[in-house]
Amino acid sequence: MTATDDARTCIIFDFETTGLSPAQGDRSIEIGAVRIEGGVPVARFQSLMDPGVPVSPFIEEYTGISNAMLDEAEPCEVVMERFALFAGEANLVAHNASFDRRFLEAEYARIDRQPGGSLACSLLAARRLCPTAPNHRLGTLVEHLDLPSDGTFHRALADAEMTSALWLRLLDLLAERGPRDVTFSDMVRLCQTNKADLNKLVDQLCHA
DNA sequence: TGCCAGGCCCTCTTTAGGGCCTT
Numbered sequence: 001m002t003a004t005d006d007a008r009t010c011i012i013f014d015f016e017t018t019g020l021s022p023a024q025g026d027r028s029i030e031i032g033a034v035r036i037e038g039g040v041p042v043a044r045f046q047s048l049m050d051p052g053v054p055v056s057p058f059i060e061e062y063t064g065i066s067n068a069m070l071d072e073a074e075p076c077e078v079v080m081e082r083f084a085l086f087a088g089e090a091n092l093v094a095h096n097a098s099f100d101r102r103f104l105e106a107e108y109a110r111i112d113r114q115p116g117g118s119l120a121c122s123l124l125a126a127r128r129l130c131p132t133a134p135n136h137r138l139g140t141l142v143e144h145l146d147l148p149s150d151g152t153f154h155r156a157l158a159d160a161e162m163t164s165a166l167w168l169r170l171l172d173l174l175a176e177r178g179p180r181d182v183t184f185s186d187m188v189r190l191c192q193t194n195k196a197d198l199n200k201l202v203d204q205l206c207h208a
Numbered sequence: 209t210g211c212c213a214g215g216c217c218c219t220c221t222t223t224a225g226g227g228c229c230t231t
């Protein structure tokens with residue numbers, strides 16, 4: 001998939017991991033992703049991956065991914081090569097992207113790859129565009145915005161599916177405020193804009 | 209043994225502290 005600046009054409013992805021920090025030795029155990037083109041889901045990617053170390057009882061309980069399941073999975077390096085082919089140079093979206101970015105870069109570094117496209121964060125965008133939500137956890141936003149969900153949480157593809165629905169809803173909320181669709185670059189810029197400048201930016205994005 | 213991240217964002221701020229998010 002090649003890069004485009006259409007905000008509705010990108011790859012929304014999510015990692016499940018052994019913990020919070022690859023710098024502390026944590027590894028990925030599952031990746032899920034949804035490719036959308038023009039706002040329509042056209043392809044999906046999901047794979048468990050064997051990190052080579054046992055996961056804690058907490059993570060088994062939190063994700064439902066057991067050590068027995070991971071024993072039968074392909075190594076991280078093999079799965080990440082397949083994901084890299086799936087993602088290509090596409091722009092990427094994740095919920096709390098600073099977290100997924102660290103794991104993506106760490107796993108890619110092990111196979112001498114780097115992310116191809118830009119990365120936007122649905123959590124930062126939602127904080128700006130849904131300020132009245134009770135909080136900005138993915139599950140809360142799904143409920144608050146009445147987004148589709150099969151009730152599965154903390155599995156990579158299910159979370160990526162919900163994040164893709166959230167991303168498209170955020171773009172719709174912006175579209176309601178102006179005559180033009182925003183670009184992916186606009187959304188990256190929005191994520192970097194503070195509260196004081198937000199209304200001015202949204203006005204610029206929607207009416208430029 | 210004990211502890212463990214990091215970026216964003218608000219405020220009783222900026223010479224800082226703490227909650228929110230992700231697993």
